[in-house]
Amino acid sequence: MFKVHCLNSISNFGLKELNTRYSLTDSLVDADAFLVRSASLHEQEFNPQLQCIARAGAGVNNIPLERCSEKGIVVFNTPGANANGVKELVLAGLLLSCRDLVGGIEWCKKNANDEAIAKTVEKEKKNFSGIEIQGKTLGVIGLGAIGAKVANAATSLAMKVIGYDPYISIHAAWSLSSKVEHATEIQTLLEKADFITLHLPLTNDTKEMINESLFNIMKHGTVLLNFSRDTLVNEIDLKNAIEQGIIKKYITDFPNPTVMHLDNTLVLPHLGASTEEAEDNCAQMAVLEMMEYLEHGNIKNSVNYPNCDMGHCEATSRIALLHQNIPNMIGQITQVLAKEGINIANLINNSKGQVAYTLIDLENKIKDTTKNELESIQGVSKVRIIKM
Numbered sequence: 001m002f003k004v005h006c007l008n009s010i011s012n013f014g015l016k017e018l019n020t021r022y023s024l025t026d027s028l029v030d031a032d033a034f035l036v037r038s039a040s041l042h043e044q045e046f047n048p049q050l051q052c053i054a055r056a057g058a059g060v061n062n063i064p065l066e067r068c069s070e071k072g073i074v075v076f077n078t079p080g081a082n083a084n085g086v087k088e089l090v091l092a093g094l095l096l097s098c099r100d101l102v103g104g105i106e107w108c109k110k111n112a113n114d115e116a117i118a119k120t121v122e123k124e125k126k127n128f129s130g131i132e133i134q135g136k137t138l139g140v141i142g143l144g145a146i147g148a149k150v151a152n153a154a155t156s157l158a159m160k161v162i163g164y165d166p167y168i169s170i171h172a173a174w175s176l177s178s179k180v181e182h183a184t185e186i187q188t189l190l191e192k193a194d195f196i197t198l199h200l201p202l203t204n205d206t207k208e209m210i211n212e213s214l215f216n217i218m219k220h221g222t223v224l225l226n227f228s229r230d231t232l233v234n235e236i237d238l239k240n241a242i243e244q245g246i247i248k249k250y251i252t253d254f255p256n257p258t259v260m261h262l263d264n265t266l267v268l269p270h271l272g273a274s275t276e277e278a279e280d281n282c283a284q285m286a287v288l289e290m291m292e293y294l295e296h297g298n299i300k301n302s303v304n305y306p307n308c309d310m311g312h313c314e315a316t317s318r319i320a321l322l323h324q325n326i327p328n329m330i331g332q333i334t335q336v337l338a339k340e341g342i343n344i345a346n347l348i349n350n351s352k353g354q355v356a357y358t359l360i361d362l363e364n365k366i367k368d369t370t371k372n373e374l375e376s377i378q379g380v381s382k383v384r385i386i387k388m
């Protein structure tokens with residue numbers, strides 16, 4: 001029986017995939033797997049039994065990836081599963097930035113009891129007027145699942161679109177409209193864009209990437225949309241850019257004490273992925289990735305371990321080893337098995353950066369003592385017996 005702990009509420013559409021081999025646990029201590037959305041795990045201790053963490057969503061900056069890799073914990077996310085939900089909210093943000101819709105709605109509410117409102121409004125409406133997006137230039141930074149959808153949608157709304165993504169995947173590149181202009185340097189995008197939207201992950205490399213030096217390249221009166229993460233933007237520099245009129249409007253999905261007090265800023269309550277469809281998609285994908293790993297040892301969409309698919313085990317037993325990507329690991333592993341007279345039916349060894357994953361089907365049963373011996377090889381973080 002596998003025990004699963006949910007750190008956030010996860011859509012039942014995903015949880016109903018769990019079969020009789022699973023139970024939900026309230027305890028973090030005895031869980032084999034965590035399901036999580038945005039809850040932070042940085043301060044969380046991980047028990048030795050924890051095999052994987054499935055993030056029902058895209059961003060994994062709430063998970064200590066390095067510590068998970070050291071402990072042989074596989075972290076999954078759900079690429080693209082909430083991209084349409086975010087795209088639709090970004091389009092809403094784009095339109096909200098053009099006329100003062102929020103101010104206008106507030107004005108109507110405030111004047112609800114004015115019998116002459118139909119007449120007064122015709123004098124007052126100029127206070128909420130604005131511009132159109134048609135013909136304006138949108139700069140999209142990060143052309144992954146969300147950025148590509150936003151870029152394509154904006155071309156359909158008659159915007160000119162420039163995209164910047166030095167690490168674009170082939171899949172994302174194929175999905176982009178040919179109308180999207182490709183910027184090889186971020187400067188080109190910043191110089192031309194009337195609206196800039198951020199769709200890149202928060203990492204050590206991208207933290208506060210949008211700072212004074214980039215604000216200084218932007219056009220006076222740029223609208224900045226941030227539906228990715230708050231700390232991609234240096235908020236002190238943002239405040240200055242707003243005061244200088246470089247940023248005309250900042251639309252963000254991430255409330256924090258600083259942005260709540262900025263002028264010309266519209267803050268949404270982290271709603272990008274909060275649609276029924278996105279929540280269902282993410283939950284289902286996360287649960288299925290977790291089950292495939294726990295039951296069969298196969299890895300799909302991990303952010304810290306390589307993909308690996310050996311199908312379902314037809315041999316007598318299956319073991320998985322999570323280890324460092326260093327020389328002679330396979331030699332040492334097969335030596336232990338050979339010493340025990342265990343014959344290998346099939347073996348996959350894949351690596352990703354500093355770590356590697358070895359999945360082995362065996363023609364003999366595997367004993368606990370063999371598992372212990374494999375665990376004692378230097379550089380092995382975890383050994384799982386998937387089928388005895």
Ligand SMILES: NC(=O)c1ccc[n+]([C@@H]2O[C@H](COP(=O)([O-])OP(=O)(O)OC[C@H]3O[C@@H](n4cnc5c(N)ncnc54)[C@H](O)[C@@H]3O)[C@@H](O)[C@H]2O)c1
Nearest residue numbers: 058059142143144145146165167168200201227228272273
């Ligand atoms: N507001 C929300 O509710 C919400 C929902 C989903 C995702 N997000 C955020 O959006 C981010 C992107 O999500 P996604 O699904 O599109 O992810 P994705 O992995 O499909 O795309 C991210 C893209 O950013 C690119 N990138 C990385 N570093 C870059 C850099 N320095 N400059 C330009 N591009 C760079 C990558 O090459 C990739 O193409 C997530 O990491 C998450 O933080 C927010």
Ligand SMILES: O=C(O)[C@H](O)COP(=O)(O)O
Nearest residue numbers: 037038056057058059273
């Ligand atoms: O990275 C993501 O997928 C989003 O920020 C969504 O987060 P949520 O699942 O907590 O809404």
